[in-house]
Each structure stands twice: as structure tokens, then as C-alpha cells.
Amino acid sequence: MAEPQGYSKGWDEAKVRAVIDHYENQTEDEQAAEIEAALEDERFTMMAVPLDIADEVRALIARRQAA
Numbered sequence: 001m002a003e004p005q006g007y008s009k010g011w012d013e014a015k016v017r018a019v020i021d022h023y024e025n026q027t028e029d030e031q032a033a034e035i036e037a038a039l040e041d042e043r044f045t046m047m048a049v050p051l052d053i054a055d056e057v058r059a060l061i062a063r064r065q066a067a
Contacts, residue, residue: 007016026034039046049057 007013038044
């Protein structure tokens, strides 16, 4: 059995379990409403990223969030 990797800053087991519980207990209507709300949020955009550059895009986002 592998050793746990630990949690990201600001996260702990309780928070992870709460997120899992939230998504495991959502109805299909609640899921659809959450997706619609995310798509309508003007602070963000959704786009397809080629798999071969996905890691670079993730790293760029992580650097920006850390700044």
C-alpha cells in the first residue's frame, strides 16, 4: 500500500470528504444546474486543450494562482 501524498495547501481529509460527499449525492438536475452556472460565469472560459500541451497549461495556471 502506498503512503498518502498529503493534501494541498488549505485542504485536509474533512474537506476532501465533504467535496466527495457533495458530488456523490447530487441529483442529475443539481449537476446540470452547476454546469450551467459555471458556463455562464463570465470570469472564466471553457476550451479544449490538446493533450500534448495540457501539462504546460496546468503549470501556467498553477504559477498564476501562486502569484
